[in-house]
Amino acid sequence: LANNREKAKEYYSKVDPNKLDKSYLSEYARACLLTGDNAKCQEVAAFGVTKYPKDVTLNRVAMLSYNVTKNYDKAVVYAETLFNKTDSLKATDLDYSNYALALHGTQQWDKAVEMYNKAMELVEGGQDAKAQVVKMISDLYRDKGDFDMSISKYNEYIQMSTKASA
Numbered sequence: 001l002a003n004n005r006e007k008a009k010e011y012y013s014k015v016d017p018n019k020l021d022k023s024y025l026s027e028y029a030r031a032c033l034l035t036g037d038n039a040k041c042q043e044v045a046a047f048g049v050t051k052y053p054k055d056v057t058l059n060r061v062a063m064l065s066y067n068v069t070k071n072y073d074k075a076v077v078y079a080e081t082l083f084n085k086t087d088s089l090k091a092t093d094l095d096y097s098n099y100a101l102a103l104h105g106t107q108q109w110d111k112a113v114e115m116y117n118k119a120m121e122l123v124e125g126g127q128d129a130k131a132q133v134v135k136m137i138s139d140l141y142r143d144k145g146d147f148d149m150s151i152s153k154y155n156e157y158i159q160m161s162t163k164a165s166a
Contacts, residue, residue, distance in 0.1 A: 002008065005031045006035055008027065008028070008031040009028070009031040009032055009037065009040070011028070012024070012031065012044075013040075017044065017047050017048075018126050022051070022052045022055055022058075023056065024049070025051070025052070025057055026048065026055065026057040026061070027043075028116075029041050029057070029058060029137055030061055032044055032065075033061050033064060033065050033068075037065060038068055039067050041061060041062075042065050042069075042074075045059075045061050045065065045078075046062065049078075049081070052159045053081070053085065053114070054086045054087040056082065056086045056087075059078045059081045060078075060082055060095065062075075062078040063075050063079045063099070064098055065091070065100055065155050067101050067102055068076060069099065070152065072101075072102045072103075072104075072105025073106055075098075075101070075102035075105070076099075076103060076106055076108075076159075079102050079103075082095065082099075082135075083099065083161070091120035091122070092122060093119040093133075095119075096118040096119035096122065097115070097116065097119040097133065099115045100113075100115035100136070102115040104139075105143045106134075107144075109144045110145065113137060113140065116133055116136055116137050116140070120132060120134070122131045122145060127162065128160075128161055128162055130160060131157050131160035134153055134157040134159075134160060135153075135154070135157045137153045138151075138153035138157055141153055
């Protein structure tokens with residue numbers, strides 16, 4: 001499967017992006033993301049968003065890729081577009097978690113906690129998946145310097161998780 005993504009990326013790279021429709025640009029950006037080529041992913045997604053600014057996949061992939069490269073300011077821009085300006089978003093827990101991560105990275109603490117809480121409402125992976133979101137909230141409070149809340153959330157995480165880690 002990974003080999004197919006590499007091949008897809010290779011084939012798409014040979015085509016003028018102006019000739020690619022929305023679905024092909026989305027596939028190209030996803031192939032780049034999934035093969036770890038974040039620079040190309042960001043380039044393709046940014047180009048795609050100029051042509052299709054309301055496209056869910058292009059904005060989602062850009063947000064994910066910018067989070068991976070810790071360029072949280074740009075991740076927030078794409079996250080805000082994804083959540084507020086796209087035409088057909090059916091947000092998942094991962095969308096909210098990634099939006100929260102970008103907000104966390106830009107020290108928008110309260111809004112990040114709000115997004116993590118929305119992620120928690122949608123998590124379908126059971127108790128351990130919810131516990132991981134609580135752990136992310138604990139980490140956020142630690143980074144904010146609110147150690148009492150961080151410890152409180154970490155204790156909540158330990159109680160929830162069947163496989164707690166530091």
